[in-house]
Amino acid sequence: MSTLPPMSTGALASRRVSRRRFVGGSLAIAVAMPAVGRPAFAAGSLNVYNWDTYIGQDTVANFSDETGTNVRYDLYAGNDELFAKLREGNPGYDVIFPSNDYLERMVVADMVQKLDHSKIPNMSNLAPRFLEAKFDPGREHSLSYFWGTQGVGYRTTAVDGVESWSLLFDSEELSGRKSLLTDVAVLQTAMKYLGFSANSTDPAEIQQAIDLLIRAKPTIQSFAPDTGQDLLISGEVDLAMEYSGDIMQVMEEDDELSYAVPQEGAILWEDVMAIPTGAPNVENAHAFINYILTPEVHAEIAEEVQYACPNQAAVELLPEDQRNNPVIYPSEEVLDRCEFKIYMGEETEGLYAQGMTRVLAS
Structure with missing residues (x-):
């Protein structure tokens, strides 16, 4: 990833770019902004490290104006980059946004510190289901930012619906018109299709x-690094495994597109706000997390990024068509079929990573 200057709020202009994309938005910002030197991390300020295109256009500027806090806002492209950046020691970040399984991994590695809930009174705005988490008991280290599913975006003129993952994993239908993601969640979704847990540690099940x-690879047009929504809207594929919010964005541009979570279920994910070990501005970090959980603030971000918001008070402020959209907020019946990816230990994580490498290289 390119070295970026401190991010200006003007660079946060609304655009259709996945918040999980591994190239694109960050590089575009680097080109668009002046080639100025980067100041060192500053005490008495706030240093945020977040995914690209994953905050409201004015959120950072408004926080700065309201609190007088100088904010440095840096971008990363994926959980692996975040983990690698902080593994050898925190260079100065105060707030980070890892996904749930990486939060677990970082807790085990002592890379995040416990939160002081007394300094985050707005956590009471979270829906009850988000006040507890198996990946972070008691929410000691994190609070929820956004959540969603991985499912299938599809073109309704090519297929009536997507009832099963078999259309992508085990069928010649629409051969050459399908795309899958490149990360290990594809392997874990295949596990669910086979009737296993997405978090199985059984090498024999992983091998299946x-x-x-x-076997499915000859029917797949592309293993896309989170660009399946672009392949779908351009007409290059008719089925794309993708994140719900990404497909929601292109559905707004093309009324022939839709999204489904197949009957076997899918991977659930939750991105969280956490304070890394060694953060220089812990008080400001708590203040920023509390600010995000303000209903009006969280709602404004949710309306822009179109991922599911865990903030119950914020959801009530969203436009009716968004808060009632089953693509963004699946029914309990759908959620019961889904599974959070959990951290399974380095040995098992290695098996999945090696397995996905074999698939991509075959």
């Missing part, structure tokens, strides 16, 4: 999923 994907 690897074999399934290798």
Whole structure:
């Protein structure tokens, strides 16, 4: 990833770019902004490290104006980049936004510190289900930012609906018109299709999923690094495994597109706000997390990024068509079929990573 100057709020202008994309938005910002030197991390300010295109256009500027806090806002492209950046020691960040399984991994590695809930009274705005989490008991280290599903975006003129993952993993139908993601969640979704847990630690079950994907590979047009929504809207594919919010964005541009969570279920994810170990501005970090959880602030961000908001008070402020949209907020019946990816230990995580490498190389 390119070295970026401190991010200006003007660079946060609304655009259709996945918040999980590994290239694109960050590089575009680097080109658009002046080639100025980067100040060192400053005490008495706030240093935020977040995914690209994953905050409201004015959120950072408004926080700065209201609190008088100078904010440095840096971008990363994925959880691996975040983890690698902080693994050798925090260079000075105060607030980070890892996904749930990486939060677990960072807790085990002592890379995040416990939150002081007394300094985050707005956490009471979270829906009850988000005040507890298996990946962070008691919410000691994190509070929820956004959540969603991985499912299938599809073109309704090519297929009536997507009832099963078999259309992507085990069918010649629409051969060459399908795309999958490149990360290990594809392998874990294949596990669910086979009737196993997405978090199985059984090498034999993992191997069955690897074999399934290798057999399916000739029918797949592309393993896309979170650009399946672009392949879908451009007409290059008719089925794309993608994140719900990304497909929601292109559905707004093309009324022939839709999204489904197949009957076997899918991967649930939750991105969280946490304070890394060694943060120089802990008080400001708590203040920023509390600010995000203000209903009006969180609602404004949710309306822009179109991912599911865990803030119950914020959801009530959203436009009716957004808060009642089943693509963004799936029914309990759908959620019961889904599974959070959990951290399974380095050995098992390695098996999944090696398995996905084999699939991509086959």
